[in-house]
Amino acid sequence: MRILFGLLLVGCSDSSLAQRILYTSQELSRPDTSRAITTIRPHWLAGLLATNITVIYKNGAKQKISRDSIWGFDDGDHSVYRSYQGNLYKMDQANDLLMYTSATSRYQLVRYSKTLDSPLYGSKRRARKDPVTTSHGSTSQ
Numbered sequence: 001m002r003i004l005f006g007l008l009l010v011g012c013s014d015s016s017l018a019q020r021i022l023y024t025s026q027e028l029s030r031p032d033t034s035r036a037i038t039t040i041r042p043h044w045l046a047g048l049l050a051t052n053i054t055v056i057y058k059n060g061a062k063q064k065i066s067r068d069s070i071w072g073f074d075d076g077d078h079s080v081y082r083s084y085q086g087n088l089y090k091m092d093q094a095n096d097l098l099m100y101t102s103a104t105s106r107y108q109l110v111r112y113s114k115t116l117d118s119p120l121y122g123s124k125r126r127a128r129k130d131p132v133t134t135s136h137g138s139t140s141q
Helices: 002-011 025-029 124-129
Strands: 020-022 037-045 048-057 062-066 072-074 080-084 087-094 097-102 110-113
Touching (some): 020 025, 020 037, 097 124, 110 124
Antiparallel strands (some): 020 072, 072 080, 097 110
16 A cells, blocks of 8 residues: 555656546556646536536647546646545545545545545545455455
């Protein structure tokens, strides 16, 4: 887990990184070489992430992307956000777990997950109990 988070930090350590859309969590470990996006603008509707996110490119073109089609985004300022069940969470490390704070609520909601792709839970205990599925389809604890 710590190695994975270390890869995340290394991948985001260049201060000139542009914003980017992440379609899968694996893209966190890959550097963004395109630098084509200038702005990622999430839209809010009644405190939840709206259906679409607007992406503005350096050439001025705009694109609406469905929130359900992305894993999250990197804001270019060393912050990674994960879209999960209609909410947007800012990701951080919490010892052996990943910690997420809600970016879509008036109140700060904290959630935890064991891996980048596992469900988010309201308690560390529940997140630690979550079985992790391996690449072979079996679960381990």
